[in-house]
Each structure stands twice: as C-alpha cells, then as structure tokens.
Amino acid sequence: xxxxxxxxxxxxxxxxxxxxxxxxxxxxxxxxxxxxxxxxxxxxxxxxxxxxxxxxxxxxxxxxxxxxxxxxxxxxxxxxxxxxxxxxxxxxxxxxxxxxxxxxxxxxxxxxxxxxxxxxxxxxxxxxxxxxxxxxxxxxxxxxxxxxxxxxxxxxxxxxxxxxxxxxxxxxxxxxxxxxxxxxxxxxxxxxxxxxxxxxxxxxxxxxxxxxxxxxxxxxxxxxxxxxxxxxxxxxxxxxxxxxxxxx
Amino acid sequence: xxxxxxxxxxxxxxxxxxxxxxxxxxxxxxxxxxxxxxxxxxxxxxxxxxxxxxxxxxxxxxxxxxxxxxxxxxxxxxxxxxxxxxxxxxxxxxxxxxxxxxxxxxxxxxxxxxxxxxxxxxxxxxxxxxxxxxxxxxxxxxxxxxxxxxxxxxxxxxxxxxxxxxxxxxxxxxxxxxxxxxxxxxxxxxxxxxxxxxxxxxxxxxxxxxxxxxxxxxxxxxxxxxxxxxxxxxxxxxxxxxxxxxxxxx
Numbered sequence: 435x436x437x438x439x440x441x442x443x444x445x446x447x448x449x450x451x452x453x454x455x456x457x458x459x460x461x462x463x464x465x466x467x468x469x470x471x472x473x474x475x476x477x478x479x480x481x482x483x484x485x486x487x488x489x490x491x492x493x494x495x496x497x498x499x500x501x502x503x504x505x506x507x508x509x510x511x512x513x514x515x516x517x518x519x520x521x522x523x524x525x526x527x528x529x530x531x532x533x534x535x536x537x538x539x540x541x542x543x544x545x546x547x548x549x550x551x552x553x554x555x556x557x558x559x560x561x562x563x564x565x566x567x568x569x570x571x572x573x574x575x576x577x578x579x580x581x582x583x584x585x586x587x588x589x590x591x592x593x594x595x596x597x598x599x600x601x602x603x604x605x606x607x608x609x610x611x612x613x614x615x616x617x618x619x620x621x622x623x624x625x626x627x628x629x630x631x632x633x634x635x636x637x638x639x640x641x642x643x644x645x646x647x648x649x650x651x652x653x654x655x656x657x658x659x660x661x662x663x664x665x666x667x668x669x670x671x672x673x674x675x676x677x678x679x680x681x682x
Numbered sequence: 683x684x685x686x687x688x689x690x691x692x693x694x695x696x697x698x699x700x701x702x703x704x705x706x707x708x709x710x711x712x713x714x715x716x717x718x719x720x721x722x723x724x725x726x727x728x729x730x731x732x733x734x735x736x737x738x739x740x741x742x743x744x745x746x747x748x749x750x751x752x753x754x755x756x757x758x759x760x761x762x763x764x765x766x767x768x769x770x771x772x773x774x775x776x777x778x779x780x781x782x783x784x785x786x787x788x789x790x791x792x793x794x795x796x797x798x799x800x801x802x803x804x805x806x807x808x809x810x811x812x813x814x815x816x817x818x819x820x821x822x823x824x825x826x827x828x829x830x831x832x833x834x835x836x837x838x839x840x841x842x843x844x845x846x847x848x849x850x851x852x853x854x855x856x857x858x859x860x861x862x863x864x865x866x867x868x869x870x871x872x873x874x875x876x877x878x879x880x881x882x883x884x885x886x887x888x889x890x891x892x893x894x895x896x897x898x899x900x901x902x903x904x905x906x907x908x909x910x911x912x913x914x915x916x917x918x919x920x921x922x923x924x925x926x927x928x929x930x931x932x
Contacts (some may be wrong), residue, residue, distance in 0.1 A: 437774055440774045441774055441778075444778070497763075504782070520690060520693065523686075523690045524690045524694045525694075525697075527694075535873045536868055536869075536872035536909075536913060537892070538875050538879065542906070543903065545894050545898075546718055546873070546899060547718045570838070621786070622788065625788055626788045629880070630879055631874070640792060644792035644793075644796065645901040647796075649793075656789045656790075660785065
C-alpha cells in the first residue's frame with residue numbers, strides 16, 4: 435500500500451515538475467502534460483486528424499500480417515533447424531550471427547524493394563518477429579527431455595503423435611514466450627518502418643504532427659499508439675497464460 | 683575435425699555458394715529487376731565505389747555508438763546496482779523501469795530530434811536510451827538475485843557498506859554485467875543507425891538512407907553488408923572477451 439502511494443507520488447511529482455519546466459522554458463517544445471489532454475480530446479473527437487481510424491486500422495493490419503508471416507516462417511525454420519541435427523548445426527550459427535546485426539540495417543533495402551507502402555512495413559515487422567520465434571523454437575527443442583521421446587517411441591507412438599503429444603507440451607513455455615517477444619518486435623518493426631518513411635498509418639500521422647511542429651498532437655498520437663501497443667501485449671499475455679495452463 | 687563437423691562446414695559453404703550463384707543467375711537472367719536486387723557481382727563492384735565515403739560513415743557511426751555504449755554501460759550498471767540493492771527503491775521504481783524498457787523508443791525519437799536537432803547529439807542520446815534499459819533491467823535483476831548468505835556473512839564479519847558493494851556485490855554480478863554488455867552493444871548500434879536514418883547528416887544510417895532514396899541498389903547492398911559485418915565482428919569480439927573473462931573468474 436505504501437509502495438503504491440510512493441509510486442503515485444513519484445509520478446505526480448514527475449508530471450508537475452515537467453509541467454513547471456515546460457511552461458517556464460518552451461511550452462511548444464517541451465509539451466506540458468496539461469496541453470496533452472485537450473490535444474488527446476481533439477484527436478479522439480477526430481478534430482485534429484480525421485483519418486485517425488483508418489490509420490489505426492492500417493497499422494493494426496500491417497502488424498497482423500507481419501506477425502502471421504513471422505509465426506509461419508519462424509515455426510517452420512525453427513523446427514527445420516531444430517529437428518535435423520546436421521541442418522541445425524550448419525544453419526543455426528548463421529541465424530544467430532544475423533540476429534547479432536541491428537535489424538534496421540535491412541530497412542533501406544526493404545524500402546527500396548517494397549516501396550513506401552504497407553509492404554515494406556510488413557516485411558520489416560516480419561523480419562523483426564521472425565528471429566525470436568525461430569530462436570525460441572530452437573531453445574524449446576533443446577529443452578525436451580530425450581528420455582521422454584525415447585519412451586514414447588518405445589511404446590509405439592508414431593512420429594506425429596510424439597511431436598504433438600510429447601514435444602509441443604514440453605517446449606510450450608519457451609515457445610509461447612518466444613511468440614510473445616515476436617509480437618512485441620513485429621509491432622516495433624511496423625512502427626519503426628512507418629516513422630522512418632511512410633504515407634499512411636500511425637507513423638505517418640506522428641511524422642506529420644512532428645514535421646508541422648504540432649507537438650501536443652504528436653504527444654497525443656504517441657499516447658494512442660502506446661495504448662495500441664500495450665493492448666496487443668495484454669492480449670498476448672492472456673493467451674500466454676492460457677497456453678501455459680494447458681501445457682501443465 | 684570429426685566427420686560430422688566436416689559435413690556441417692561443407693553444408694555451410696555449399697549453401698552460401700549456392701545461394702550466391704542462384705542470386706547471380708536470377709539477376710543475370712533478368713528474373714528480378716536489377717534496379718532493386720542487384721547481382722552479387724555488381725555488389726562487389728560497388729564496394730570500390732562507395733569505399734571511402736562508406737568507411738568514413740562507418741567510422742562516424744561506430745564512434746557515436748562507442749560513446750553511447752560507454753554511457754549506457756556506466757549508467758546502466760550504476761543505476762542497476764543502486765536500484766537493485768536498495769529494497770525500497772527497487773519496489774517503488776521497478777515498474778517504471780520495466781514500463782520504459784518495454785516501450786518502443788522510436789516513439790520519442792521525433793521529440794529528441796526536435797529538442798537536440800540533427801547531428802551527433804541526438805544519435806548519442808537515443809543510442810544511450812536504447813542500450814541503457816536492457817543493461818539496467820538485467821543488472822537490477824542480477825543484484826536482487828545475489829545470494830543473501832554472501833551478504834549476511836560479509837556483514838557478520840563486519841564488512842562496511844563500501845566493502846559490501848565493492849568486494850561482494852560487484853564480483854557477484856560480473857556475469858550479469860557481461861551479459862548486459864553483450865546485449866547492449868547491438869541496441870546502441872541500432873539506436874544510432876535509426877537516428878542517422880531518421881535525421882542524420884552523417885554516418886552509415888544516413889549513407890544507407892540516401893543510397894536507398896537514390897535507387898543505388900548495388901551500393902546500398904554493399905553498405906548493408908559492411909555494417910552487418912562490422913556488427914557481427916563486434917559481437918563476436920565481445921563474446922570472445924566474455925569467454926576469456928569467465929575463464930579467468932573460474
């Protein structure tokens with residue numbers, strides 16, 4: 435209880451200090467918190483940006499497609515690399531090395547190839563989400579107790595049965611964690627892509643507000659985007675808990 | 683080298699060569715537009731053309747990354763030890779730290795650029811923000827999980843607070859700090875490159891952004907390969923250092 439109060443107090447002091455400093459220094463540049471609420475109201479009333487809804491939907495759609503592709507490719511690659519020892523030893527280090535490259539180096543090439551529209555954002559979100567999913571599958575397969583597989587086979591379980599009944603439940607924990615990280619990174623990929631250059635979507639609105647020095651609107655847009663992100667993560671968290679209960 | 687290792691190496695080499703050959707063939711046959719996907723041979727030629735400006739850009743980027751990295755490690759370890767070791771601070775502050783850690787930093791990038799302008803300062807600040815939080819979160823957790831008995835025994839033998847931090851806590855979290863350093867470098871480089879692409883006037887991110895805008899695909903691919911190679915080399919170097927240090931710790 436006291437901890438909660440302290441947290442709230444810190445937040446309040448922080449916001450008040452910000453308000454004071456921003457008003458004294460430059461309200462346009464430092465955006466006092468009191469200016470954000472009216473801007474948020476105008477944004478949600480579709481006053482400042484009438485195309486807010488299509489932009490939100492476009493961004494969400496890009497995220498959904500990027501994430502779906504990342505899941506499909508990540509699971510596919512992960513199991514292909516994890517289930518075959520030679521292939522795994524040959525390619526897993528290459529995947530690991532590519533993961534060590536800051537992903538944004540690929541973005542200019544993707545933009546060149548896919549253009550400024552949704553495709554380049556989807557490609558970047560896919561790329562970011564793909565790696566953690568692949569690596570989680572690899573880590574999960576390594577966690578499966580080989581004795582369990584041997585016992586299942588000894589009792590005459592077919593490969594598919596072993597896979598579904600033994601392997602998947604045993605690696606569920608890691609797998610679901612990787613899928614959740616993958617979602618977070620797909621979201622970041624799409625938003626980074628939109629902010630680095632786009633014609634539509636939340637990133638385009640943010641860039642527009644920033645370019646025109648509409649700082650309060652910019653903060654309001656950031657708040658809406660954050661709500662989208664936190665919301666998607668909360669949904670993923672629910673799914674994660676469900677899956678973990680199921681595997682127990 | 684065992685036969686298995688030999689087969690793995692062979693498979694690696696064969697598949698990389700095959701990939702390059704297919705790519706070259708597809709580009710030569712005109713199945714993909716060379717404007718967007720240049721043949722590997724064209725990319726090799728482009729290295730010579732961008733050589734000097736790309737190396738200058740890479741040097742600039744790596745310098746900013748180095749400054750951001752030092753700042754992230756120093757701040758991340760100091761704050762992590764401070765917040766992680768004091769229970770009241772940890773309980774009150776950790777939700778804030780986790781929240782900022784999880785927030786996509788790109789959302790504050792326009793604001794940073796608005797305040798700090800174009801150039802070196804926003805790149806260093808943004809790179810530091812990127813690198814700081816993973817290190818901070820790891821170190822906070824590492825300090826919290828230090829074996830309590832170590833602390834109790836040191837106290838019982840009359841260690842001062844200074845000795846407790848310097849002789850017990852810090853040595854105990856060395857592996858965590860090393861893991862954070864390994865993670866942080868990629869984030870710092872990522873942050874610096876993003877700023878250079880968004881609002882750069884120099885550096886590799888800027889070079890790559892302008893090559894993409896100018897549809898100079900071979901040069902862009904060469905620049906991408908250069909940055910990738912540099913960052914893989916840095917990470918492998920840190921890994922080697924890490925191995926040696928953990929060896930030395932026993």
